[in-house]
Amino acid sequence: MSTISDYQNNSAVENVTQAIMAAKSHESYNILISLTEERALAKAREIDANPKKGKLAGIPFIAKDNFLAFGASTTAAAKLLETFEAPLQAAAIEKLEAEGAICIGKSNLDAFAHGGSTENSYFGPTKNAYDQSKVAGGSSGGSAVATALGIVPFALGTDTGGSIRQPASFNGVIGVKPTYGMVSRFGVVAMASGTDCIGCFTSTAEDAELVCSIIAGKDAKDMTTLEDYFVPTTIEQSLKIGIIKELMTDDVDQSVRDAVAAYADRMRAAGHTVEEVSLPIIKYSLAMYYIIVPAEISSNLARYDAVRYGTRAKNTKTLTELYGKSRHEGFMPENKRRIMIGSYVLSSGYYDAYYVQAQKARTLLIKAFNEQFSSFDVLLSPVAPTPAFSLGKNTTDPIKMYLEDAMTVPASLAGLPAISVPVGATSEGLPIGVQLIAKAKNDALLLAVAKSLEEKL
């Protein structure tokens, strides 16, 4: 792993050249869908020649391939967008570039970010940074592995239900899912607009603070964005931490529960109070998520008609046939499954029973969180029920794959900030992270906690 400060004394050209070489030497992990080598080097030369330096001058990074970016295609890991050249860049990339950071490549993901292992990619799975027979996690698997292997000091990802936190846990890096609305989604391929968040992977909490402070803020092009509130902080007093009881059941791998207990001990040793809390409704979160999110997916993915952009099916005679066949050929099976579930729960006769019921249940979940946050500063839980699993293990049973998200979707549905912090490893050496959740807009508090406990290591 590498930190931003490791790069700050080198020229931008040296940094970019080194990062591209590192990316090429790790090809067996299948981390990147494309390299933006030419553009990155041109940018690097520009930065080296410019005496005015931004906060991330010459620092290389990688963006998940659902961020629109110049210099390469933006595929969302789907055949449908295989040759799509974005006409604009994502707001988050623009902000990082304005501070001198340089995007060197686009990382692999589950197609359209639908999945928890990066196995649903048209370009094949990404391998875990610690064991190539295990999954990278997902959907932002490529960005997590790139950070874990030190190819770049930070990478961008998206997290709709755990897609940053879970791969961060599986690869032993920090993963930040900010409060809903902290970072503009403009220029990012939409999955479920009600929970889609942009965040980052880093090797230290301090680097995550720097990246978050640059990408946060209001954007007229994403009406859900909040005024910039993100200010890095430090922990000056003892905090009250709650371990979520319902996420520590026997179904959770013992190694994962041990990691949570170890982190709780570290918190106690630092003078914080740690208690068990109960949120009985949390066990319904996954059911809410797999109604609300497919509904929004079916709506958001309706735009892929292969008319204005995208790869068209050949030899179609009517417009309806063109849509249907292009979407059939361009989407992965999981994309189709989710679109069709969405169509089902939104169709007349089922709308109230599924979609509205899930949104009402979501209100109850938010209420339960709010009640806990009246007495607790931070909630602690596992990130996922297991460490990284074997490639192919969960690909035949969608529900088994969905259960991977059970611990990350609650914060997504409630719009809360949540981070994954590396804590330990299994006896086989697979990393395990823990999840910290706070009240909306308390993103900086979470990173401060991670930072304070990191320093005491």
Place this chain on the structure above:
Amino acid sequence: MTQLSREDVRGLARLSGLVVSDDEVERLRTDIGAILTYVKQLDELDTSGVEPTYQVNNPTTVWRSDVVEASLSGDALVKMAPDSTQNQIKVPKVL
């Protein structure tokens, strides 16, 4: 168990603008049925009198002045289309 027929699956595919092959239908029927059964556990919750939350941060209408701003050129957009002619996007016959 939520049981879907093969015809239900084809209907959903039509609604979704998707063509599904015959061998996909059976797999989708089982998978979607299982997922719908799983999510149905929400019926256990009493939500009477509870308002749904469609958006967590209550966005309000964002206003801007009615002024023309720079945007992508028409040429650049047509260039993205898989098929075009005379600077227009080309599609199969509609009528």
